[in-house]
Amino acid sequence: MAKKKWKKHSILPGFGLSLGFTTLYVSLLVLLPLAMIFVNTASMSWADFRATVTEPRVVASYQLSFGAAFAAACINVIFGVLIAWVLVRYSFPGKRVIDGLVDLPFALPTAVAGIALTTLYAETGWIGQFLSFKVAFTPIGITIALTFIGLPFVVRMVQPVLQNFDQEMEEASAILGANRFQTFIKVIVPEILPAALTGFALAFARALGEYGSVVFIAGNMPMKTEITPLLIMTKLEQYDYAGATAIAAVMLVISFFLLLFINGLQWWTNRKFAHS
Amino acid sequence: MAGHIPLQYSSTKAGKRSAQEPLIVRFLLITAALAFLFLFLLLPLLAIFITAFEQGIGVYAASITDPDALSAIKLTLLVVVLTVPLNALFGVAAAWAITKFDFKGKSILITIIDLPFAISPVIAGLVFALLFSAHGLFGDFLFEHDIKILFAVPGIVLATLFVTFPFVARELIPLMQSQGSAEEEASLTLGANGWKTFWFVTLPNIKWGLLYGIILCNARAVGEFGAVSVVSGHIRGLTNTMPLHIEILYNEYQFAAAFAVASLMSILAIVTLVLKNIVEWKAGQHG
Numbered sequence: 001m002a003k004k005k006w007k008k009h010s011i012l013p014g015f016g017l018s019l020g021f022t023t024l025y026v027s028l029l030v031l032l033p034l035a036m037i038f039v040n041t042a043s044m045s046w047a048d049f050r051a052t053v054t055e056p057r058v059v060a061s062y063q064l065s066f067g068a069a070f071a072a073a074c075i076n077v078i079f080g081v082l083i084a085w086v087l088v089r090y091s092f093p094g095k096r097v098i099d100g101l102v103d104l105p106f107a108l109p110t111a112v113a114g115i116a117l118t119t120l121y122a123e124t125g126w127i128g129q130f131l132s133f134k135v136a137f138t139p140i141g142i143t144i145a146l147t148f149i150g151l152p153f154v155v156r157m158v159q160p161v162l163q164n165f166d167q168e169m170e171e172a173s174a175i176l177g178a179n180r181f182q183t184f185i186k187v188i189v190p191e192i193l194p195a196a197l198t199g200f201a202l203a204f205a206r207a208l209g210e211y212g213s214v215v216f217i218a219g220n221m222p223m224k225t226e227i228t229p230l231l232i233m234t235k236l237e238q239y240d241y242a243g244a245t246a247i248a249a250v251m252l253v254i255s256f257f258l259l260l261f262i263n264g265l266q267w268w269t270n271r272k273f274a275h276s
Numbered sequence: 277m278a279g280h281i282p283l284q285y286s287s288t289k290a291g292k293r294s295a296q297e298p299l300i301v302r303f304l305l306i307t308a309a310l311a312f313l314f315l316f317l318l319l320p321l322l323a324i325f326i327t328a329f330e331q332g333i334g335v336y337a338a339s340i341t342d343p344d345a346l347s348a349i350k351l352t353l354l355v356v357v358l359t360v361p362l363n364a365l366f367g368v369a370a371a372w373a374i375t376k377f378d379f380k381g382k383s384i385l386i387t388i389i390d391l392p393f394a395i396s397p398v399i400a401g402l403v404f405a406l407l408f409s410a411h412g413l414f415g416d417f418l419f420e421h422d423i424k425i426l427f428a429v430p431g432i433v434l435a436t437l438f439v440t441f442p443f444v445a446r447e448l449i450p451l452m453q454s455q456g457s458a459e460e461e462a463s464l465t466l467g468a469n470g471w472k473t474f475w476f477v478t479l480p481n482i483k484w485g486l487l488y489g490i491i492l493c494n495a496r497a498v499g500e501f502g503a504v505s506v507v508s509g510h511i512r513g514l515t516n517t518m519p520l521h522i523e524i525l526y527n528e529y530q531f532a533a534a535f536a537v538a539s540l541m542s543i544l545a546i547v548t549l550v551l552k553n554i555v556e557w558k559a560g561q562h563g
Contacts, residue, residue: 008378012460013470018373025366026388029438033403034391036413040406079312086309090302098310100553104317106492107545107552109499111519112538115526116320119327119535126323127315148316180297209396211502212519216526229398229502236405236506245406248399255394259387 034252041249044242052246057222058231062250065228068139069207072146076203077196080154087155088162103152110149110212117145118216137219142227145213150203157199161192194269201265205258209251324542328535339525339536347513348521348537351429355517356497359436364490367444372478375452376460389445392438400438401506404431427509432517435503440496447489448482455481484559491555495548499541 007015041049052058086092087099105113121128121135121144128135135141165188173183211229219225226234228251235244296302329336339345370389374382392400407413408426418425425431459481463473479486501519508515516524518541525534 006380010377010457011464012376012457013464014372014474015377015379018369019377019379022366022370022373022385025369025441026385029434029441030388030391033407033438034395036403036406037399079309082305083309083313086306089296090306092306096553098313100549101313101317103549103552104321104545107495107548108321109501109519109538109541109545111501111522112324112499112541112545113320115522115534115538116324119531120319120323126319144316148320151316180301205394209394209399211396211398211505216523229396232396232398232402233502233506236402241406241409241411244402248396248402251396251399255396259390259394263387 037245037249037252040242040245044246048242049246052243053250057226058228058247060223061226061228061231064139064142064224064226065208068142068146068227069204069210071143072150072207073200073204075143075147076150076154077200080151080199080203081158081192081196084155084158084162088159102155105149105151110210111216113148114145114213114216117141117148117213121217136217137221137225139225141217141219142214142225145217146207146210149210149213150207153202153206154196154199157195157202158192161195165191194265194272198262198265198269201258201262205255205262208258209255321542324535324538327531328539330535331532335532336536336539339530339533340540342533344512344516345521345533345537348516348518349540351432351516352498352518354429355433355436356494358433359440359497360490360494362437363441363493364444364486366441367446367448367489367493368482368486370445371448371452371482372474374449376457386449389442391442392440393442393446397439397500397502398506401435401503404434404438404507426507427511428515431507432504432515435507436497436500439500439503440493443493443496444486444489447485447492451482451485452478484555488552488555488559491548491551495545498544 044052083102087095087102118125118136118141120126121131121141123129123134123136125136133140135144169187169191170183173187174180178186209229211227211233214227215230218227218230220230228247232244232247232251235241235247297305370385374386405412405426408418408431409415410419412426414425425434459477460473463477464470468476499519500517501523504517505520505523508517508520510516510520510524512524518537522534522537522541525531525537
């Protein structure tokens with residue numbers, strides 16, 4: 001009888017089994033391990049914790065990680081919307097293949113992407129030799145790797161919105177005297193904005209924690225090209241578990257807020273669709 | 277969240293003729309998009325295969341039949357065989373509980389399932405190091421019983437389970453939500469038991485979504501690097517997965533060998549993309 005208070009009655013079987021298994025699995029595999037971060041952090045003194053997470057080398061890594069992830073997510077929004085637009089609105093040879101290729105960054109192991117990009121952008125590489133500035137082993141290289149990793153998010157968020165978009169709204173805007181650019185800014189952009197923002201946030205969140213594709217192209221110089229996940233790795237290799245855990249706790253809290261933000265955005269997107 | 281691609285059913289038909297841009301604008305937009313995709317996607321892919329064969333087919337063949345490479349391939353397969361079915365089972369159970377019943381705390385459960393996507397893979401590895409290292413929660417217990425988890429295969433399996441576990445669940449939850457449970461209720465009313473209903477009613481309905489989730493889960497399990505890197509200990513021939521083996525070769529300047537192994541993984545990635553598109557197409561036909 002107590003069960004009914006928190007669960008609505010259903011004639012379908014398997015509630016206890018499926019929820020029980022799910023809860024056990026999630027608790028053992030995710031909650032218990034993640035709790036270790038906070039348990040271990042809590043055993044540090046506040047002064048120690050603050051000193052660890054505000055050390056200049058750590059702060060430099062936050063700045064780099066945030067800056068590069070932000071830049072990459074911005075590039076992804078611009079080109080992601082462009083690619084989604086081109087794939088939905090225009091027809092050209094090879095479109096289906098290109099549409100499928102967009103998901104390559106999700107399918108390709110990050111380490112493979114990392115060594116490929118480093119080879120391309122190294123000073124003697126296919127692309128690097130034509131550039132007058134250094135790309136590999138600089139923040140620009142990091143941004144390129146993060147752009148690669150985040151590319152599919154914006155495209156895949158915006159594409160379905162454009163597909164379902166009622167083109168009569170554009171025609172109405174054109175009949176009312178707006179030119180194509182005005183129609184784009186005033187009719188189409190507001191419609192795809194929530195999806196584009198969600199894609200941006202997803203790409204940003206992924207870029208913030210990315211490790212595999214970045215370590216090869218970054219050069220990993222402390223204070224200059226050392227991203228936060230790499231710093232955690234370095235501390236672990238030196239058996240500085242407390243230091244690694246403290247930085248991880250900061251990143252976890254940031255990730256958690258990003259997750260809340262993304263859920264909020266998705267709720268906004270759904271509401272937009274529900275009333276239109 | 278990160279890494280989650282919703283299954284898309286829609287076709288890629290071009291828009292209507294009205295309200296279109298002038299030809300020159302269209303041409304410029306298509307060129308810009310294709311140039312970007314060429315630079316960021318196609319060129320890296322080409323670079324992998326060309327560099328892999330740079331020193332000839334002999335070096336290529338030697339690189340992928342090297343004992344260390346073979347043991348890395350075997351370990352990666354072992355990890356996939358252990359993690360993907362477990363996470364598929366979890367995905368189905370979680371989706372069943374979440375979509376077929378109303379209970380308190382449901383949205384918290386959905387958020388928790390999303391968590392591994394939002395967390396850096398390095399942190400995913402770190403948490404298992406904290407649990408199983410000599411100073412960790414289970415450190416003493418494991419030492420007394422002489423069980424090795426960290427820097428051994430079980431640690432790699434656990435870390436991979438962690439980073440890949442949302443894929444199937446995230447694919448099935450929206451799908452089963454949109455399907456509702458009218459068909460299952462009908463089946464039960466007609467006298468079928470729970471398992472029969474699941475097997476003959478639910479499973480055929482969700483098979484494409486399930487397969488899609490498994491494909492994505494598999495791709496990530498094969499290629500996971502950050503999390504596995506923390507817990508593996510990099511012992512050659514024992515705890516090196518394919519991505520870790522590539523890293524070692526690359527850092528030793530054995531570029532041709534590194535790219536040879538990388539090319540195998542790239543072929544797998546391309547197969548993944550092709551399968552994914554076939555599943556999308558099939559799902560579009562049935563959905």
